[in-house]
Amino acid sequence: MKRWLISAVFLALGLFFYFFVFGYGFLGLLLCFFGAVAAVFALLYNLRYAFPVSSRILRKILKILCILGLLAAVVTGIWIGAKSSGAEDPQQDYVIVLGAGVNGTQPSLSLAERLWATQTYLETYPEAVAVLSGGQGDNEDITEAKCMYDWLTERGIDPERLRLEDQATSTEENLRFSLDLIEAETGTRPDTVAVISAEYHLARASLLAKQEGITMLGYAAKSTNRFFLCNMYLREICGVWYTLLAGIF
Numbered sequence: 001m002k003r004w005l006i007s008a009v010f011l012a013l014g015l016f017f018y019f020f021v022f023g024y025g026f027l028g029l030l031l032c033f034f035g036a037v038a039a040v041f042a043l044l045y046n047l048r049y050a051f052p053v054s055s056r057i058l059r060k061i062l063k064i065l066c067i068l069g070l071l072a073a074v075v076t077g078i079w080i081g082a083k084s085s086g087a088e089d090p091q092q093d094y095v096i097v098l099g100a101g102v103n104g105t106q107p108s109l110s111l112a113e114r115l116w117a118t119q120t121y122l123e124t125y126p127e128a129v130a131v132l133s134g135g136q137g138d139n140e141d142i143t144e145a146k147c148m149y150d151w152l153t154e155r156g157i158d159p160e161r162l163r164l165e166d167q168a169t170s171t172e173e174n175l176r177f178s179l180d181l182i183e184a185e186t187g188t189r190p191d192t193v194a195v196i197s198a199e200y201h202l203a204r205a206s207l208l209a210k211q212e213g214i215t216m217l218g219y220a221a222k223s224t225n226r227f228f229l230c231n232m233y234l235r236e237i238c239g240v241w242y243t244l245l246a247g248i249f
Helices: 002-020 025-046 052-083 109-124 144-154 171-186 199-211 226-248
Strands: 094-098 129-133 162-165 192-198 215-221
Touching: 002 025, 025 052, 025 226, 052 199, 052 226, 094 109, 094 171, 109 129, 109 144, 109 192, 109 215, 129 144, 129 171, 144 162, 162 171, 171 192, 171 199, 192 199, 199 215, 199 226
Parallel strands: 094 129, 094 192, 129 162, 192 215
Antiparallel strands: none
16 A cells, blocks of 8 residues: 555656646656556555566566666766856857747746856857747747847847847757858858757757767856756756667667
């Protein structure tokens, strides 16, 4: 009964976060996954008398898989943390700003943090041009690129230093479409480019940049909401492995 109760608690928490806590849907899915794993353990434990040998073997296999998964998650999390500070010298002619959510016409907190970093970058490197990348998602009245453009120009950034890429719907497209835009403007596809994104996102972005054949110099936008940061780290751990496996298969 105790094992089933643990499973039920995980599932209940998962459903709560998924349906009722905005921005924490992935955490909800992860908790539901833990609940499903706990349910499998409970089922195998209840079958220990009816199928003693097979039940014991399956439980050992599941435990080994869980341990390996935990180790992989820890190692990946450490790597994401190591990448989160960005490059020591991110100066480039072009910097790609990866979009995030827009609330109507206003930037979400995550996007605002990237915009603060972008403003600092452009003030630090006055010759740099920023490619603002992001299309229009659900519940967004304007594209992420347009939202970023409005925010930056309202704060004194010269519009001549901004380029809008307003078709991308994923990080992979953010990079590819922005590189296409740079190539169309300069006649050359860059080998190295600076990228501004949240600190937790830089590791996966660097993997995708490598798949595009370029070197990425990350510039971190620091997250102010620590609980949200932990949630996004968990999502990025899974995202990194998805990117790696997608690149292989």
